[in-house]
Amino acid sequence: MAKRIEIVDRLDQPTRAAVDELVEEATSSDGVPPVGEHKYLKLRSGSPSVRALLAYDGERLEGYAQLLVAAPEVTAEVMVRPSARRRGVASRLVAAARDLAAESGAVELKLWAYGDQSASAAIAARRGMVVGRTLLQLERRLEVLPPAPSTDGYTIRPFDVAHDRESWLALHNAVFADHPENGKWSLEDLQARLDQAWFKSEDFLVAESGGRMVGFNWLKQVPAPPPHSAEGEIYIIGVGSLERGRGLGRILALLGLYRLRESGMDVCTLYVEDDNRPALGLYYRLGFTIRHVHRCYAVPVDSALPRKTNFHSLGTGRRPMTPFDDNEDLG
Numbered sequence: 006m007a008k009r010i011e012i013v014d015r016l017d018q019p020t021r022a023a024v025d026e027l028v029e030e031a032t033s034s035d036g037v038p039p040v041g042e043h044k045y046l047k048l049r050s051g052s053p054s055v056r057a058l059l060a061y062d063g064e065r066l067e068g069y070a071q072l073l074v075a076a077p078e079v080t081a082e083v084m085v086r087p088s089a090r091r092r093g094v095a096s097r098l099v100a101a102a103r104d105l106a107a108e109s110g111a112v113e114l115k116l117w118a119y120g121d122q123s124a125s126a127a128i129a130a131r132r133g134m135v136v137g138r139t140l141l142q143l144e145r146r147l148e149v150l151p152p153a154p155s156t157d158g159y160t161i162r163p164f165d166v167a168h169d170r171e172s173w174l175a176l177h178n179a180v181f182a183d184h185p186e187n188g189k190w191s192l193e194d195l196q197a198r199l200d201q202a203w204f205k206s207e208d209f210l211v212a213e214s215g216g217r218m219v220g221f222n223w224l225k226q227v228p229a230p231p232p233h234s235a236e237g238e239i240y241i242i243g244v245g246s247l248e249r250g251r252g253l254g255r256i257l258a259l260l261g262l263y264r265l266r267e268s269g270m271d272v273c274t275l276y277v278e279d280d281n282r283p284a285l286g287l288y289y290r291l292g293f294t295i296r297h298v299h300r301c302y303a304v305p306v307d308s309a310l311p312r313k314t315n316f317h318s319l320g321t322g323r324r325p326m327t328p329f330d331d332n333e334d335l336g
Contacts, residue, residue: 010101011059015051020059023066031084037120037297039084043186044071046197058101060085060094068094070102073186078113079106080185080301106306114306119299129302137303138185139279143293147237147266147273151291154256161260164209164221170195172218173211180243187241203227208268210260212244212253220244222257226268237265239275254287262291 016024024045031039047055054075060068067089073080081102085094099116106114115137118129129136164173174195181187198204203225212220225240239261244253265273274296277284 008063009061010097011061012101012105013057013059014048014053014055016045016048016057020057020066021049024057024069027066027069027084027086030086034087035120037299039119040069040071040082041117041119041186044073044080044082046194047073050193050197056105058098058105060098062089068098070098072102072105074105074109074111076110076112078115078303079109079111079306080115080117082117082119103306112306113303115301115303117299117301120297132304134302134304136300138301140299140301141277141279141285141295142274142297142299143277143288144272144274144296145262145291145293147262147270150262150266151259153263154252154259156256156260158214159219159253159256160213161257162211162213163206164211164223166199166206169211169218173221176218176221176245177241177243180245208264210257210264212248212257214248218245219248220253220257222261224261224264226265226270234271235269236272236274237268237270239273242275254284255291258287258291 013020028038028040044055048057048071054073056072056074058068058070058072059066066086068083068085070081070083079102081099083095083098083102085098102116103114116129116134170192174190174192178188178190205226208224208226210222210224211218221241221243222239223241225238227236227238239258242254242257242261244257262273273293275288275293277288279285279298
């Protein structure tokens with residue numbers, strides 16, 4: 006049972022190592038990563054818009070939540086060490102997230118359930134939570150691919166780290182203007198990803214027409230030791246509004262699949278919202294199928310979990326929070 010919960014706005018190196026170890030253990034147990042990248046990368050460098058909740062039993066990290074604070078809502082992801090589940094840890098983390106949401110002025114708390122496991126759905130239903138978003142993870146094996154596409158009318162080249170940042174960022178933010186996570190990237194958000202060990206400029210395909218950037222397909226390679234398959238990912242793909250309906254999305258997607266196969270990847274994955282019908286139609290025609298379904302549950306802050314914490318400001322750095330003693334848990 007977690008004896009204390011701490012709130013931080015930045016993860017130092019020792020804490021990141023503990024969180025990474027917890028993520029690996031939870032992923033191995035559940036078959037799906039329990040948290041996403043967007044909030045975690047912001048927590049590495051620190052940002053006014055993110056918080057991490059750390060649940061400890063002694064010095065051992067037993068649970069973790071990462072939150073994006075963007076009034077009028079707070080979005081959270083929660084994970085608990087498999088051996089510490091059914092002991093109230095997740096409920097305490099969710100209650101702490103609810104308190105933070107209330108103090109930040111948010112009116113809605115959103116909770117992601119990756120893999121949409123039945124236990125999460127049942128708990129959400131009992132608490133009156135409704136599904137706000139559904140994210141699909143699709144997959145496709147790469148042994149056999151459709152014929153390589155013609156690129157007539159377009160120049161396809163690798164991303165130029167020195168010169169493409171601002172033009173790509175403007176295109177990206179325009180393409181994803183209505184997306185909750187991708188629509189307002191800063192140069193710092195982009196740089197955090199360019200700094201990752203997996204980044205390769207040759208895996209970042211840019212399409213130009215008339216000397217203007219009009220589309221892109223950013224790929225991610227995730228090699229894995231035997232017996233697991235080496236997986237690549239269509240990390241972010243987008244086409245400018247003036248080029249839509251002309252087949253550029255299909256061209257970029259297929260070029261990405263060929264690139265990943267040539268690099269030794271066995272499988273390609275990608276994420277897409279379940280209501281993005283044009284994108285889903287393209288991916289299904291290209292042979293993708295559903296691997297996982299992830300759901301984001303929403304509940305008004307005033308009707309969320311009973312208040313179980315009491316802290317007075319968001320502040321910065323590491324602060325202790327009130328311990329709990331209930332036994333209910335989310336998973």
